[in-house]
Amino acid sequence: MARKVLLLILSLTGTCLAHEHHGTTLFPRADDIPPPAFGYHGINGPLNWYGLDQEKNELCAKGTHQSPIDLSSSTCGRPNEVWLNIPPAPHGAEFLNLGTTVEVITNGTLYNKGKMSNLAQFHFHSPSEHSIDGKYFPMEVHFVFQADDGSLSVTGFPINLGNTTDPLLKAVADSLSEIPSHGNTTTTGPLSFETVERHFAGSGIFQYSGSLTTPPCSEGVSWTVSCAPLSADAEVFNAFHNVLKFNARYTQNQPGQINLLQNIANELN
Numbered sequence: 287m288a289r290k291v292l293l294l295i296l297s298l299t300g301t302c303l304a305h306e307h308h309g310t311t312l313f314p315r316a317d318d319i320p321p322p323a324f325g326y327h328g329i330n331g332p333l334n335w336y337g338l339d340q341e342k343n344e345l346c347a348k349g350t351h352q353s354p355i356d357l358s359s360s361t362c363g364r365p366n367e368v369w370l371n372i373p374p375a376p377h378g379a380e381f382l383n384l385g386t387t388v389e390v391i392t393n394g395t396l397y398n399k400g401k402m403s404n405l406a407q408f409h410f411h412s413p414s415e416h417s418i419d420g421k422y423f424p425m426e427v428h429f430v431f432q433a434d435d436g437s438l439s440v441t442g443f444p445i446n447l448g449n450t451t452d453p454l455l456k457a458v459a460d461s462l463s464e465i466p467s468h469g470n471t472t473t474t475g476p477l478s479f480e481t482v483e484r485h486f487a488g489s490g491i492f493q494y495s496g497s498l499t500t501p502p503c504s505e506g507v508s509w510t511v512s513c514a515p516l517s518a519d520a521e522v523f524n525a526f527h528n529v530l531k532f533n534a535r536y537t538q539n540q541p542g543q544i545n546l547l548q549n550i551a552n553e554l555n
């Protein structure tokens with residue numbers, strides 16, 4: 287997304303929250319990274335996101351198509367009209383610590399059944415947010431896209447511990463020590479997305495309509511999750527883990543089912 291466009295959007299919409307869907311028109315980037323308006327622990331954590339702002343975050347407690355969810359491997363498919371195209375960033379890319387995650391800002395495109403969306407950023411969660419057949423992974427990366435009509439798509443890859451590290455994860459991990467705290471920014475080394483594109487094209491995918499996994503938990507987000515995890519070794523995992531700490535929302539009810547917080551509110555009444 288061109289910076290000029292972002293600045294224009296920014297001047298139209300004013301300031302915004304540090305947010306996992308940062309960089310889209312819902313949450314344009316600001317030059318100064320504001321303090322996060324939510325967290326992952328205690329009263330700022332996912333059980334109370336609705337309580338932090340009942341109007342804005344209503345869907346966090348009442349929405350019935352919320353993310354993340356547990357995915358069943360029986361629904362893994364491979365539609366051939368879905369692909370990722372992320373050009374290399376030979377001079378690196380902007381890398382920010384938002385306090386709730388770390389994110390890399392770069393260009394790219396997702397084609398999904400005739401619809402094209404532009405990459406705004408990619409960021410990381412630990413542990414994974416989605417699970418597969420009830421099984422969690424040590425990490426998950428989310429590539430966040432927006433189409434010209436404003437609709438959001440997120441492509442997620444679970445990340446498992448292994449003896450090898452995907453070259454993209456290694457390149458990003460190498461810059462993590464430069465952004466240990468909220469508000470720190472740096473530039474990564476050269477990035478190549480070839481292995482991630484190939485992994486995506488060569489693996490099955492889950493697709494469902496869900497939500498942002500952070501406030502305001504907006505719905506209508508088109509999710510694509512790789513059925514096969516990327517690999518990171520222990521050293522790379524620890525580098526991410528030291529900075530991300532814990533930043534995953536709990537598993538939501540299956541799409542169309544009652545929101546678990548609404549359910550507990552009903553039970554308590």
Ligand SMILES: *[C@@H]1O[C@H](CO)[C@@H](O)[C@H](O)[C@H]1NC(C)=O
Pocket residue numbers: 287288374375378379380391392393
């Ligand atoms: C993204 O594209 C814009 C416009 O072509 C370019 O100026 C910018 O350098 C690109 N960013 C990266 C990280 O490659």
Ligand SMILES: *[C@@H]1O[C@H](CO)[C@@H](O)[C@H](O)[C@H]1NC(C)=O
Pocket residue numbers: 447448449
């Ligand atoms: C990693 O390598 C060791 C030694 O070669 C091997 O025993 C182990 O099974 C490998 N682990 C994974 C997850 O591939």
Ligand SMILES: *[C@@H]1O[C@H](CO)[C@@H](O)[C@H](O)[C@H]1NC(C)=O
Pocket residue numbers: 464465466467468469470471
């Ligand atoms: C990161 O941000 C902290 C808190 O604002 C600051 O004290 C520190 O100097 C920054 N570190 C780097 C490497 O920029």
Ligand SMILES: [Zn+2]
Pocket residue numbers: 306409410411428499
């Ligand atoms: Zn995310």
